[in-house]
Amino acid sequence: MKNVYIHPTSIVETDNVGENTHIWGFTHVMRGACIGANCNVGEHCFFEAGVTVGANVTIKNGNELWDGVTLEDGVFVGPRVSFTNDLYPRSPRLAQAAKRYRTRDWRLPTLVRYGASLGAGAIILPGLIIGEFCMIAAGAVVTRSVPGYALLVGSPARVVGWVCQCGKRLDLAGSVATCPDCSLQFVKEADILRPLMQEQVAS
Amino acid sequence: MKNVYIHPTSIVETDNVGENTHIWGFTHVMRGACIGANCNVGEHCFFEAGVTVGANVTIKNGNELWDGVTLEDGVFVGPRVSFTNDLYPRSPRLAQAAKRYRTRDWRLPTLVRYGASLGAGAIILPGLIIGEFCMIAAGAVVTRSVPGYALLVGSPARVVGWVCQCGKRLDLAGSVATCPDCSLQFVKEADILRPLMQEQVAS
Amino acid sequence: MKNVYIHPTSIVETDNVGENTHIWGFTHVMRGACIGANCNVGEHCFFEAGVTVGANVTIKNGNELWDGVTLEDGVFVGPRVSFTNDLYPRSPRLAQAAKRYRTRDWRLPTLVRYGASLGAGAIILPGLIIGEFCMIAAGAVVTRSVPGYALLVGSPARVVGWVCQCGKRLDLAGSVATCPDCSLQFVKEADILRPLMQEQVAS
Numbered sequence: 001m002k003n004v005y006i007h008p009t010s011i012v013e014t015d016n017v018g019e020n021t022h023i024w025g026f027t028h029v030m031r032g033a034c035i036g037a038n039c040n041v042g043e044h045c046f047f048e049a050g051v052t053v054g055a056n057v058t059i060k061n062g063n064e065l066w067d068g069v070t071l072e073d074g075v076f077v078g079p080r081v082s083f084t085n086d087l088y089p090r091s092p093r094l095a096q097a098a099k100r101y102r103t104r105d106w107r108l109p110t111l112v113r114y115g116a117s118l119g120a121g122a123i124i125l126p127g128l129i130i131g132e133f134c135m136i137a138a139g140a141v142v143t144r145s146v147p148g149y150a151l152l153v154g155s156p157a158r159v160v161g162w163v164c165q166c167g168k169r170l171d172l173a174g175s176v177a178t179c180p181d182c183s184l185q186f187v188k189e190a191d192i193l194r195p196l197m198q199e200q201v202a203s
Numbered sequence: 204m205k206n207v208y209i210h211p212t213s214i215v216e217t218d219n220v221g222e223n224t225h226i227w228g229f230t231h232v233m234r235g236a237c238i239g240a241n242c243n244v245g246e247h248c249f250f251e252a253g254v255t256v257g258a259n260v261t262i263k264n265g266n267e268l269w270d271g272v273t274l275e276d277g278v279f280v281g282p283r284v285s286f287t288n289d290l291y292p293r294s295p296r297l298a299q300a301a302k303r304y305r306t307r308d309w310r311l312p313t314l315v316r317y318g319a320s321l322g323a324g325a326i327i328l329p330g331l332i333i334g335e336f337c338m339i340a341a342g343a344v345v346t347r348s349v350p351g352y353a354l355l356v357g358s359p360a361r362v363v364g365w366v367c368q369c370g371k372r373l374d375l376a377g378s379v380a381t382c383p384d385c386s387l388q389f390v391k392e393a394d395i396l397r398p399l400m401q402e403q404v405a406s
Numbered sequence: 407m408k409n410v411y412i413h414p415t416s417i418v419e420t421d422n423v424g425e426n427t428h429i430w431g432f433t434h435v436m437r438g439a440c441i442g443a444n445c446n447v448g449e450h451c452f453f454e455a456g457v458t459v460g461a462n463v464t465i466k467n468g469n470e471l472w473d474g475v476t477l478e479d480g481v482f483v484g485p486r487v488s489f490t491n492d493l494y495p496r497s498p499r500l501a502q503a504a505k506r507y508r509t510r511d512w513r514l515p516t517l518v519r520y521g522a523s524l525g526a527g528a529i530i531l532p533g534l535i536i537g538e539f540c541m542i543a544a545g546a547v548v549t550r551s552v553p554g555y556a557l558l559v560g561s562p563a564r565v566v567g568w569v570c571q572c573g574k575r576l577d578l579a580g581s582v583a584t585c586p587d588c589s590l591q592f593v594k595e596a597d598i599l600r601p602l603m604q605e606q607v608a609s
Contacts, residue, residue, distance in 0.1 A: 009417070011212070011228065025417065026229055026432055026450070028246060038499055043434060043452055044229070044468075046246055046264050056499035061452050061470045062247075062486075064264045064282050074500035079470050079488055080265075082282055082324040084341055088370040089320050093241055093259035094277035096318065096368040096385070115502065117495050120488040121529045123324045123342035138490055139529035139547035139561060141342035141358075155342060155358045155547075155561045165502040167494040182502070214415070214431065229432055231449060247432070249449055249467050265450075267467045267485050283468075285485055285526040287544055291573040292523050296444055296462035297480035299521065299571040299588070326527045326545035344545035344561075358545060358561045 007043075014047075018055060033065075036073070060120075068109040068126075075112050078120040078138065083110055085126045113148065115165060122157075135163045149186070149193040162186070162193050210246075217250075221258060236268075239276070263323075271312040271329075278315050281323040281341065286313055288329045316351065318368060325360075338366045352389070352396040365389070365396050413449075420453075424461060439471075442479070466526075474515040474532075481518050484526040484544065489516055491532045519554065521571060528563075541569045555592070555599040568592070568599050 004017045007025040014029055018037030023029065025043045032049030035041065039053060042061035050067030053059070057071050062080040065071075069083050085107050090097030100106055108127035112118065116130050119138035124130065131148035140157035151161040151169065162170045164179035164186075171177060175188040185196040207220045210228040217232055221240030226232065228246045235252030238244065242256060245264035253270030256262070260274050265283040268274075272286050288310050293300030303309055311330035315321065319333050322341035327333065334351035343360035354364040354372065365373045367382035367389075374380060378391040388399040410423045413431040420435055424443030429435065431449045438455030441447065445459060448467035456473030459465070463477050468486040471477075475489050491513050496503030506512055514533035518524065522536050525544035530536065537554035546563035557567040557575065568576045570585035570592070577583060581594040591602040 025434055026247070028228055040499065044247055044265075044432070044450055056497055056501075058497035058499060062265065062283075062450075062468065074497050074502075076495050076497040076500075078490070078495060080283065080468075080486065082341060084281070084323045088338060088366065088372070089279050089281060089322070090318070090370040091259055091261035091277050091279040091320075093243065093261060094279070094318055095259075096277075097370055099385075100369065115496070115500055117497075119495070120490045121324070121527070125341060135494060138488060138531060163494065165500075166506065167496040167503055169494070182505075229450070231431055247450055247468075265468065265486075269485075283486065285544060287484070287526045291541060291569065291575070292482050292484060292525070293521070293573040294462055294464035294480050294482040294523075296446065296464060297482070297521055298462075299480075300573055302588075303572065324527070328544060 024061075042079070054114075068107050069112075070109065071112045072114040072116075072132075074115040076117040077112075078118055078122065080121055081118045082121075082123040084124065085110065087126055116146075117167065133163065133165050135167060147192060162188070165195070227264075245282070257317075271310050272315075273312065274315045275317040275319075275335075277318040279320040280315075281321055281325065283324050284321045285324075285326040287327065288313065290329055319349075320370065336366065336368050338370060350395060365391070368398070430467075448485070460520075474513050475518075476515065477518045478520040478522075478538075480521040482523040483518075484524055484528065486527050487524045488527075488529040490530065491516065493532055522552075523573065539569065539571050541573060553598060568594070571601070 001017050002019050005022040006012050009025040010027040012029045013031040014033050016034040021039040023041045027045040029047040030049045033047040033051040035053045036055035039057045041059045044062045046064040048067045051065040052070045054073035056074045059077045060079040066085045068085045092101035112130040113132040115133040117135045119136050121139050122136045123141045125143050129145045131146045134146045134150045137153035141155040143156040149162050150159045151163050153160050166182045168181045177186045204220050205222050208225040209215050212228040213230040215232045216234040217236050219237040224242040226244045230248040232250040233252045236250040236254040238256045239258035242260045244262045247265045249267040251270045254268040255273045257276035259277045262280045263282040269288045271288045295304035315333040316335040318336040320338045322339050324342050325339045326344045328346050332348045334349045337349045337353045340356040344358040346359040352365050353362045354366050356363050369385045371384045380389045407423050408425050411428040412418050415431040416433040418435045419437040420439050422440040427445040429447045433451040435453040436455045439453040439457040441459045442461035445463045447465045450468045452470040454473045457471040458476045460479035462480045465483045466485040472491045474491045498507035518536040519538040521539040523541045527545050528542045529547045531549050535551045537552045540552045540556045543559040547561040549562040555568050556565045557569050572588045574587045583592045
């Protein structure tokens, strides 16, 4: 692997780590996990086989990514976000539950889309899609899929506003908004917020 | 210890680990802790002296079990469940609190009964009994003892349904239910759900 | 450093650790962090450069203290409290967010005052002051600054009572209270609870 930094206390068993990625201490990346280029992975993390992480992702300390978790490019994972992949877990060693764990059918995926942010200690139920550029507040418990650009807080998490690609909160006047920081314009139609493309802005 | 796997980065100071148990990396088991047979213990865990874990238990990554925590057979502990043993903690090094910490009277136990499941990031207040085969949702904050077979969600956690021994949700028609997956039958009397024994089913 | 215990699996890169402080396993203290005398620091912790911890502080396992976090003397940090220092985080490697991370202006501080207790799994939003001798319940999500001596629970955390310096709950009769354990007297004026000084008690 080219120009990858791995702290001496960490264990990286995959060859699939992209260029310029840093992996800090006490972290374990299993064979079969895949981490893109230019990422920063904090301490005390765990990447199970079957995890895919894109490029330019920041993963703070204490994160455990299970088989089935995919992070697209540019995602931010705050400290100790809880991912899950089993909707009603039992110990597979428990006789009454063993049958369900004979196959991998119990395993549900999680997809975190481009540029999304997951706040500290957030909890993500299994089988959900976390929309692009959304922002999940610290401590939120996410029980449903999340629309792009949405700001969610609470337990269970609910949409309380909308944010720009840069993270700044948007003030929706009617169904349009302009980011005060980066001037990106947005339009909201049928509960979906989307950025206006340059051509649309110009017309 | 017979046929026990301990990852080379882990520290196990007790001899009380049962046969066929696996202990993964960066985990510390103190002298005086006891772990049963056929368990799976994830990474970045801590077992304090005074902890007792039964057989066939699955403990995912990042769990810290304090003195006074007992897990019966077949329990599932999701990633980073928070156990506690002090109802109103202060730093024992703080002069105003030092008196209380001269004895161990402040320490409250936690008992997790046979086959129960604790979801990712759940928080268990001290001094509680977590009933057999109950299921605590990810992110729930458990502030009262939990009846067997109950499904709990939220902060504070409240009972929202009932589950079978296999984990499947039960649909109570009146006061009886049959698991759609494993055909186990249940009856509910005075807020207590219990499985019908075979003799009762036959009669 | 004089009489400092550092577990052999830990990495301590600062010389600023006070006398009689213990640092347990799998913990990393960065150069530029500062920890006072007579502290106890648990396993799987991380102290970033820019962290300041006073004397007589107890920090349980799994805590990550980021640049900008200050703990005064006698503070208790339960297992896996989430501190934060960015109000709307994005991956700094994301092109749309890179501008904001060119300076350190995004970084908000956290100040935890003398004798406060933070319960297991609590989440502390950035930019707040956590008042002296307050008690944050396990699992609380703290979104506003906290008055001294207040007891907070829930998500978002709200004040539900008041506690003594020793941690015991106070029963406010009107606007005055006396701790049943240590006899310290308190008076409440305009939503602020404060201990009566000895002279005031005598008069």
